[in-house]
Amino acid sequence: MTPEPEQRTTPQPKQPTPRRFGSRALRTHIGTIAGVAILGALLWRLGTGVLLDGLRRIDTVTLLVALGIGVVTTVFSAWRWQLVARGLRIRLPLGPAVADYYRALFLNAALPGGVLGDVHRAVRHGQSAGDLRRGVKAVVLERVAGQIALTVFGAAVLLTLPSPVRDDVRTFAAPTALAAAGVLAVLLAVRMNRAAARRGGALRRGLGEVREGLLSRQAGPGVALSSAVILAGHVAMFVVAARVAGSAASVAVLLPLAVLALVAMGLPLNVGGFGPREGVTAWAFGAAGLGASSGVTVAVVYGVLSFVASLPGVVVLVARWYTGLRGYPSTAPEPSADVSSAKIAPNDSVRLASSSFPFSADPREGRPMTPDSV
Template structure:
């Protein structure tokens, strides 16, 4: 018996270690590195180098223009969602913070740290961390929902390497979704949740419905998706692919869906693997697909580089403000912030009816003692800021 119990304890300890926060944090990075290593092993480094050599100045300028286009509409979507939640968010600071988030997403492992930073900064500056985080989560969810709807339509109607599989899998997924919904409803009917749980769930569903069904949010998400597809087509042209836009569209959708997987290194990994496979299955060559993915990754990173200017400008402004202002021990500075604190929103009233009286400037956000540009604390009353839609 003792000998039989020892393997069980060992297996339990191994599973506990695999489920630890440290392993979960680095799992995506490790998976992205493994995918890139396999691609290098199978296709060689010449494909990467060839894709990089094809990038020229005009291509970078066009990429910056597309990046500006998609970032402005992404920031507008964020602004609309924040307003629905009762948080004031001016468009110009939102664009700057979104650029900063895009750069952090591209430069740091995981691909989401910039959005986390943006959510925390905006919530702290607005005086409501919960609403700030929910605004970013719902804003990104809106983009993913539009990508899923458009992607399913494209993959089910246009010729692609997964057309036959998609048409066979789609009915099964629909039936599985209906069955899962029926099970959830049955479980909810058979149990009696606490009143607090019902209120919190109802409030969350109301927020999601009010934000995701807003016409402006849907339009901005569609425009952002079109910008990402245009970037993919530009990358294909730079990489030397002569395939038509109709052929590249389903391949771009597959690449964008792969980019949503949290198994990457700054966005690199699944995108390159899926694009190489899709191009090979479509008869365009796996090497060509990998070159397109590499060029796309470089162009996306270049499109996020204005975020560096935002980081440096905010950091320098914080240093100058701190050096000019002498703060007594008994006094706390109260500078005017860009995001005033929002007063509580009553769930009995539609959140779309946000009045200037309710959400006008009230109490300003306090300056943080930290002047480092990556600090999670507000340094000037502005929020700290995917790739993804």
């Protein structure tokens, strides 16, 4: 008896899994959406007059002052970045660091989220230095140094000078400090319970990099000095914006308000830098009796001046693009005939990628470059 032929069934194509509508896009642009919502609510509440009034008050002298403050803060920011990178044993010349910091500032101001410029310089510096992890960590530690300076200065100002939040800060300062200490203790306990080999390597390496990048004798004093100068520049820019907006409040009154605005600017919930800064400044000026509309005007002027201070980054982008179009002279010796094409291909791909507009840079040793996409 012959067996029946096996019946072959044609496999049915898999039905595509339905995607959740806009879930990924929503997560990606949640900061921009929040910034637009905050700014829209302010304009609906206070009208567009405060925005236009702030723009009308800006003159040429004010723009030149903003550019001058921007030069000081950018050079010291690049120096701080160089010190941290040197502590992590990554080469970073000061000149290219200044140029790439300007480029990062412009991208932070022009692109949604306010942090893509920092991602920019972190990735490309790591790639050009041959160590992506340390390149990214250098930028992270450099930004952490700035946040530490703002935290220390802000706590001192908000605890001592009159402000709408002084009583609240005094009330919650001790519990917050205890809570932070408790969280740190829990994290350390969790790390201590891990395997000895894993715990020792990762923890020692991380703490060592923080110590060498921020707290060493070579980097520590320079990082502290540069952070103080940068913070003073941001506060000076806020005071200039307040004077341009017509506020006659003293510097002692404006300092706590400037701290609150700078803290709000650290939130990645903005569109072109606008959003939480305007909302917090409007509330702070209103609570201080200076008028919420005046606060929005000051924040708008500050945003415009900060953007103007970052405009040299456009020159850097164009210059790097033009240099990439011209190509780079090869300084390496010509490969011999027995060298395989597989070894030459990566160099060719890097050369081609470096000419992509507008995110290109000179891929010389130690020079941060801009990624093809962020």
